[in-house]
Amino acid sequence: MGETEKVVPEAEELPKAIVRRVVKDELSRCSHDGDISIHKDALLAFSESARIFIHYLSATANDICKESKRQIISADDVFKALEETEYSEFVRPLKASLEEFRKKNAGKRAGASKEKDGKKKRKLEDEASDKDEGGDDDK
């Protein structure tokens, strides 16, 4: 096996199609008279900016989490991070999204609590798992 070589992959990016859709939909709201097109480089800039925003926000949330001597970045850490980075305008819509997610999950859990019980513990502490759903959180 030899030495453990750390392979540094290229930075993960957000899917272009989705970024493009977000931008385009907003543009069509901004401009009612015809389509605005997006230059290829502009799309890259959007993706890149969003990616760095994630880093920026998670680093802030991470610091807040550590300050409280906890290990797991919670929803609350994220909200505090938004305040700290002056993105407090996001807090309300994000809280609403969270509510929706929790309701949805509560419904799911009620229906399948038995089989979830065994899996929950594994899902809660996220390491390298690559599930799309992010699992459910027992809070």
Next chain:
Amino acid sequence: MENNQQAQSSSYPPQAPAPPPPFHHLLQQQQQQLQMFWSYQRQEIEHVNDFKNHQLPLARIKKIMKADEDVRMISAEAPILFAKACELFILELTIRSWLHAEENKRRTLQKNDIAAAITRTDIFDFLVDIVPRDEIKDEAGLGGIVGTTASGVPYYYPPMGQPAGPPGGMIIGRPAVDPSGVYVQPPSQAWQSVWQTAAEDGSYGSGGNSGQGNLDGQS
């Protein structure tokens, strides 16, 4: 039903041997109505279209977060929040970039529009490093400062040494002044549309307010 042509003049008489000109005219009318109908429908759909459709993949978000080695464990709810926050962020950036394109009378968003948005907006300061210097140029000789207004408070550009208009760097709602006389309506509508859609969706509470955060204009 009688052969009374008063009723429903918009529907073409199926059997009547109508001479070409009126028939054509009626068809046109119908088409117009259809167009209006669909345009309205589309607006309705877009209006109701909450962010669900845009869900960024949570696994990808998680990967991006974990690219930072400092970040260890993340609750299952965090990626949801990040996905949404990311989307809202992109909306913000889009609007501001679009404004720049509009100022330069372009219908294509270019990289320098995004660069301009980043440069102008305080809460985008963390992005300043990714903008190559040559992207920060203003077309049409607008220069770095929009003309001063009566009150001296510019809408877009914080001139050297002066704070940006509304506190917090995020301009929600009606701007206080209108430097060019052109952008008062579109920006406020553009802003309101982001938050109002949320409001009317019922899940987000009332629309956004300005006045968040502290003034951080000296960048």
